[in-house]
Structures are given as structure tokens and as C-alpha cells.
Amino acid sequence: MQRRTATISSKVFDGRELLGIKEDRKLTKDEMDRLATLVNDSLANIDEIKASFDATSAPSDGASWNAMRNFELEVQSPFSAGGIDSLLRKENIVATITLIETDSMIWNATMTPHQSIINPHFIITSPYSELEKKSVVIDCKIPSSEVLREMGWTLTLALVLSLFLILCLVWQIKTIVKLTRLDKMRNMFITTMIHELKRPISTLKICVSGIENEKMLSDKEMKAELISETRTALDSLSAYFSRLRDITFNDVEQIPLNVSKFNLNGLVGDVLSSASVPSNKSIRFENLVDANIDVAADRSHVFNIINNLVENAIKYSGDRVDIKIEAEECDGNMRIIVSDTGFGIPDSDQSKIFTRFYRGKASATEIPGIGLGLTYVKLLTEAHGGRIAVKSVLGEGTSFIINLPQ
Numbered sequence: 368m369q370r371r372t373a374t375i376s377s378k379v380f381d382g383r384e385l386l387g388i389k390e391d392r393k394l395t396k397d398e399m400d401r402l403a404t405l406v407n408d409s410l411a412n413i414d415e416i417k418a419s420f421d422a423t424s425a426p427s428d429g430a431s432w433n434a435m436r437n438f439e440l441e442v443q444s445p446f447s448a449g450g451i452d453s454l455l456r457k458e459n460i461v462a463t464i465t466l467i468e469t470d471s472m473i474w475n476a477t478m479t480p481h482q483s484i485i486n487p488h489f490i491i492t493s494p495y496s497e498l499e500k501k502s503v504v505i506d507c508k509i510p511s512s513e514v515l516r517e518m519g520w521t522l523t524l525a526l527v528l529s530l531f532l533i534l535c536l537v538w539q540i541k542t543i544v545k546l547t548r549l550d551k552m553r554n555m556f557i558t559t560m561i562h563e564l565k566r567p568i569s570t571l572k573i574c575v576s577g578i579e580n581e582k583m584l585s586d587k588e589m590k591a592e593l594i595s596e597t598r599t600a601l602d603s604l605s606a607y608f609s610r611l612r613d614i615t616f617n618d619v620e621q622i623p624l625n626v627s628k629f630n631l632n633g634l635v636g637d638v639l640s641s642a643s644v645p646s647n648k649s650i651r652f653e654n655l656v657d658a659n660i661d662v663a664a665d666r667s668h669v670f671n672i673i674n675n676l677v678e679n680a681i682k683y684s685g686d687r688v689d690i691k692i693e694a695e696e697c698d699g700n701m702r703i704i705v706s707d708t709g710f711g712i713p714d715s716d717q718s719k720i721f722t723r724f725y726r727g728k729a730s731a732t733e734i735p736g737i738g739l740g741l742t743y744v745k746l747l748t749e750a751h752g753g754r755i756a757v758k759s760v761l762g763e764g765t766s767f768i769i770n771l772p773q
Contacts, residue, residue, distance in 0.1 A: 684709030
């Protein structure tokens with residue numbers, strides 16, 4: 368490594384002192400000429416400063432020479448933090464300026480950025496007298512308003528994109544939840560449909576087997592019973608498919624009605640006799656409808672309305688349940704009340720139970736269903752121009768009130 372040594376001899380004089388000028392002002396041309404003569408005549412009386420430095424760490428000879436000139440400039444006119452601060456303030460730049468002496472010579476200026484959103488700033492370290500290891504540190508603050516102004520469009524675009532991505536994510540999550548729910552409803556629908564079709568189909572199979580038996584056909588009573596069971600099973604299938612058809616209508620006016628006058632007590636009796644009672648439950652039915660009450664409506668639809676409510680009463684109850692059906696004429700309406708002593712419906716669910724596919728807390732149980740039963744009941748009731756209401760106490764039971772105009 369080539370060794371560099373910088374030896375500097377500097378003579379410093381005060382021109383105003385030599386001329387005897389006390390005020391701080393710029394010298395005129397005549398004063399400058401007279402000063403040159405005085406300097407030449409008084410050179411021996413001027414203080415001489417000699418200094419020697421090891422400049423081996425300099426990156427080049429040019430850097431060494433430049434450092435020597437900076438040293439002479441520092442001797443002649445010492446560096447002032449106030450001078451550079453005034454220059455920065457003229458440009459509306461707020462900075463903290465510190466003069467430091469380092470352990471080693473610094474030859475190049477460095478800048479350290481501080482990427483802070485709250486307090487953005489950067490630090491510049493620059494040597495002003497390399498040989499004396501003197502540097503100036505400028506800690507420059509960046510106004511937040513400037514940052515926002517420079518990055519305004521970028522931040523706005525980033526915000527818009529972020530909101531768009533969040534909306535997409537929310538939409539995707541909702542879609543996934545909806546698809547999961549639809550898949551669950553599909554499975555429940557298939558399970559319920561199989562359950563509904565299983566009984567009439569099994570009955571029909573037994574009846575067909577009986578028809579093939581000549582001995583059973585020769586018995587008139589047995590033959591009549593087989594025909595009756597077959598007719599009942601076919602009626603159940605027909606009613607189930609009618610229910611599926613009606614539930615697909617979006618407008619109650621689209622539901623076809625075959626209005627006739629029939630005895631309500633007899634219809635309720637048919638509903639209760641055809642009800643499927645699980646072997647593990649004790650159920651007590653009460654048909655309190657007056658035997659002389661007739662109603663003008665679509666018999667098959669009223670049968671399905673009451674049958675659905677009875678099935679729900681059986682389904683959403685404990686080991687024992689009492690189911691009571693009443694009816695009365697009131698202000699030109701036939702009011703039918705189906706009551707039970709089952710689980711009851713929470714207050715929070717009572718306003719939603721007639722919504723399509725809504726099951727509320729029932730969805731958390733193992734009770735099968737797809738949330739269409741009460742929707743179907745409301746649809747058929749409104750198709751008659753009537754209305755349905757519910758009264759329920761959780762843990763005590765539920766009453767459905769149906770009003771059919773006459």
C-alpha cells in the first residue's frame with residue numbers, strides 16, 4: 368500500500384486588521400491593492416501554521432489534495448453550523464445540524480434514510496475537514512404533508528385496491544358459506560324426500576305383494592283393505608308431489624285452488640289418523656273441532672296445512688307431547704288453532720320461522736328438515752287469502768293460529 372503524507376503550511380492574516388479597518392465590510396479595490404503590498408512587506412510577521420497528516424486511507428491522490436484544500440479552508444474560515452442552517456432555512460428545510468469528530472477519516476458523504484410514516488427523516492453525514500476527522504451531521508425532517516402530497520395518488524390507489532380486495536374476500540367468503548349452506552340443504556332435502564317417499568312406497572309394495580296372493584284376493588275384507596291402503600299410499604304420494612309443486616311458486620296467486628265445502632272435524636280426524644307416531648314417543652291427540660263445522664276451502668291444501676303443523680309438533684317435542692286442534696268462526700273467518708306442548712320457539716326465531724329454508728336453532732339439532740314446512744303452510748294459507756300467526760313460549764309449547772276467510 369502506498370503511503371500518503373499530507374504536510375500543510377498555512378499563513379493566516381486578518382486583512383482588515385492590517386489596514387486598520389474596524390467595521391465589518393467588503394474591501395474596496397484600492398484597499399485590496401494596499402493590502403497586497405502590506406502582505407508582501409509583512410509576510411515575516413504573519414503567523415504560520417504547519418500540520419502533517421497520514422492520508423494513507425485516502426481513496427486517491429486527488430482526494431488527498433482535496434482534503435488539503437479543505438484543511439486550509441477550515442484554517443482560514445472555520446466551518447459554522449449556523450451558516451448551513453441559515454441556508455437550509457431559506458429553502459424551508461428544517462434540520463438539526465451537529466459538528467462531530469470521528470475516530471477515523473471519512474472521505475465520502477453518506478445518507479441514512481429512516482422510513483417512518485409518523486416521523487419521516489433522513490441523516491446526511493459529510494466530512495468538511497477530512498484530515499482533521501471533522502464531519503457535519505444533518506438530520507433533516509420530511510414534513511408529513513409533503514410525503515402525503517408526493518404519495519397522494521399512490522396511497523389513494525393502494526386504498527382503493529385494498530378496499531376492492533377486501534370486498535372480493537368478503538364476497539368470496541359469503542359465496543363459500545352460501546354454497547356450503549346450499550349443499551347442506553340439498554343433502555337435507557334428499558334425506559327428507561327419501562323419508563317422505565319411503566312409507567307410501569313400502570305400503571304400495573306390500574299391497575302389490577298382497578294382490579299377487581290369490582288367497583288374499585279371495586277374502587273380500589282383505590281385498591277392500593288392500594285397495595284402501597293402496598289408495599291412501601297413492602294419496603300420500605300425490606300430496607307430497609303437490610307440496611313440492613306448490614313450494615316452487617313465488618307468487619301465491621299461481622297456486623291452483625279447488626275450493627269446496629267440507630266438514631273440518633272429519634278432515635282433522637283424517638290428519639290425526641294418518642300421522643306417523645315414533646315408537647319412542649307418547650302422543651295424545653285432541654280433536655276439539657265441532658262436528659258440525661264446515662269450511663269452504665281447498666280440502667287437500669287445508670289437509671296439508673294441518674298435517675305439516677302436526678308433523679312439526681311431533682318432531683320438535685320430547686318423549687311426551689299433547690297436540691290439540693280447535694276451530695271457531697270469527698268475523699267471517701274460520702280460525703283453526705293447532706297447539707302442542709313441545710319445545711317451543713325462541714322469541715328471536717318467531718319472526719323468521721316462515722322464511723324459506725330458515726331453521727333457526729333447529730339446524731343445530733339432529734332433527735331432519737330443510738326449513739320449507741312452515742313456508743309451505745304460510746304459502747297455502749295466503750293462497751286462500753288468509754293469514755297465519757304464532758304464539759310460543761320456550762319450553763312450554765307453541766300455538767299456530769290460521770284464519771281462512773269464508
